[in-house]
Amino acid sequence: MKSLGKFDEFGGIFVPETLMPALEELEETLLKLKTDKKFNSELMQLLEKYAGRPTPLTFCENLSRKLCCKIYLKREDLLHTGAHKINNALGQALLAKYLGKKRLIAETGAGQHGVAVATAGAKLDLQTEIYMGSKDIERQKLNVLRMKLLGASVKPVNSGSKTLKDAINEALRDWTANVNTTHYLLGSVLGPHPYPSMIKFFQSIIGKETKKQILEVENRQPDLIVACVGGGSNAIGIFDEFIKDKTVRLIGVEAGGAGIKSGSHASRFSDNLLGRVGIIHGTKTYVLQDKFGQISNTYSIAAGLDYCAVGPEHSLLRQSKRVTYTYATDKETIEAFKALSKEEGIIPALESAHAVAYVIKAAKTLKKDDIIVINLSGRGDKDLDQMEHIIK
Numbered sequence: 001m002k003s004l005g006k007f008d009e010f011g012g013i014f015v016p017e018t019l020m021p022a023l024e025e026l027e028e029t030l031l032k033l034k035t036d037k038k039f040n041s042e043l044m045q046l047l048e049k050y051a052g053r054p055t056p057l058t059f060c061e062n063l064s065r066k067l068c069c070k071i072y073l074k075r076e077d078l079l080h081t082g083a084h085k086i087n088n089a090l091g092q093a094l095l096a097k098y099l100g101k102k103r104l105i106a107e108t109g110a111g112q113h114g115v116a117v118a119t120a121g122a123k124l125d126l127q128t129e130i131y132m133g134s135k136d137i138e139r140q141k142l143n144v145l146r147m148k149l150l151g152a153s154v155k156p157v158n159s160g161s162k163t164l165k166d167a168i169n170e171a172l173r174d175w176t177a178n179v180n181t182t183h184y185l186l187g188s189v190l191g192p193h194p195y196p197s198m199i200k201f202f203q204s205i206i207g208k209e210t211k212k213q214i215l216e217v218e219n220r221q222p223d224l225i226v227a228c229v230g231g232g233s234n235a236i237g238i239f240d241e242f243i244k245d246k247t248v249r250l251i252g253v254e255a256g257g258a259g260i261k262s263g264s265h266a267s268r269f270s271d272n273l274l275g276r277v278g279i280i281h282g283t284k285t286y287v288l289q290d291k292f293g294q295i296s297n298t299y300s301i302a303a304g305l306d307y308c309a310v311g312p313e314h315s316l317l318r319q320s321k322r323v324t325y326t327y328a329t330d331k332e333t334i335e336a337f338k339a340l341s342k343e344e345g346i347i348p349a350l351e352s353a354h355a356v357a358y359v360i361k362a363a364k365t366l367k368k369d370d371i372i373v374i375n376l377s378g379r380g381d382k383d384l385d386q387m388e389h390i391i392k
């Protein structure tokens with residue numbers, strides 16, 4: 001390994017010996033491809049002609065007037081398949097081709113990552129198998145149907161809680177047995193090195209475009225950038241380009257669920273006893289766990305934020321205080337979901353609505369000419385069924 005993939009004490013590689021050659025091969029190939037003209041031009045083709053990049057930066061007149069500041073949205077919701085996940089899926093699928101692998105495997109919780117991978121697999125003609133907890137299969141019938149239609153096979157996982165973390169374990173097991181033919185397409189900035197850095201590489205196009213676009217319209221950097229944090233890929237994707245610009249405040253918003261005190265949430269970073277440093281799925285980072293180190297049950301109205309661990313680089317960005325992490329509750333999120341829909345004609349994903357909720361809450365502390373960019377990681381169509389019972 002050229003690098004141990006450490007973000008100070010966080011990150012690293014905690015996997016069985018049998019996976020080390022595959023991770024080394026992945027790191028070496030990634031290092032080469034990052035500066036490879038042919039790879040980058042093929043990836044750009046896919047992102048522009050297939051996925052719909054660059055995504056617009058939209059000014060929100062109505063919400064800005066109401067909240068007395070200047071609010072822009074980075075429109076990842078307009079991408080093919082409806083969220084930023086396609087950036088990473090296409091990047092890794094193309095990389096798998098360069099590695100000579102014929103088969104993709106992935107894990108999925110709510111099915112959004114599974115759909116992105118199945119899409120990339122179809123486009124790049126790779127055999128695709130998606131591991132999914134049997135409980136999630138039951139809850140997410142439409143996404144299961146999408147994946148099947150896209151030519152992927154969906155493999156039910158019946159172990160443990162029959163949800164995402166069990167699906168990850170199963171996918172890792174498959175990868176261990178089939179590393180020669182198979183690429184494991186992880187969905188967020190999690191897992192062993194080089195995954196967190198590789199996925200950041202594929203998502204950092206969000207921040208690069210944002211910087212160019214905001215300079216064009218405002219001729220200066222934004223004051224504040226806000227993104228929701230599940231595993232943390234859309235957040236790192238928009239933050240990375242601005243980390244060096246210390247004048248730009250960066251805010252990550254976790255899922256506050258029913259409230260931190262209730263214990264029903266997915267906030268790894270809020271001040272409570274559950275979020276502690278641990279090792280999970282090959283990396284060292286903040287994990288929600290009980291006093292015996294058993295993984296806690298998590299909860300959020302937004303399936304994409306409902307996860308027990310956060311990407312290791314976020315743990316470092318929090319420790320170094322470069323990024324401030326906070327949370328929005330389900331209740332605040334629903335209000336934001338309604339507000340953005342009504343004020344701007346944009347229905348956000350419930351995940352992204354967490355970032356909007358933060359801005360609505362923080363508005364009284366903001367100045368009239370403060371420039372705020374919210375990463376609108378996805379669109380809300382997928383959430384309407386769930387919201388039907390909530391919105392009157």
Ligand SMILES: *Cc1c(COP(=O)(O)O)cnc(C)c1O
Pocket residue numbers: 083084085112187188189228229230231232233234235304305349351352377378379
């Ligand atoms: C999956 C998902 C997320 C959470 O994933 P990150 O890796 O934290 O970005 C956020 N928003 C949407 C719309 C998603 O689909």
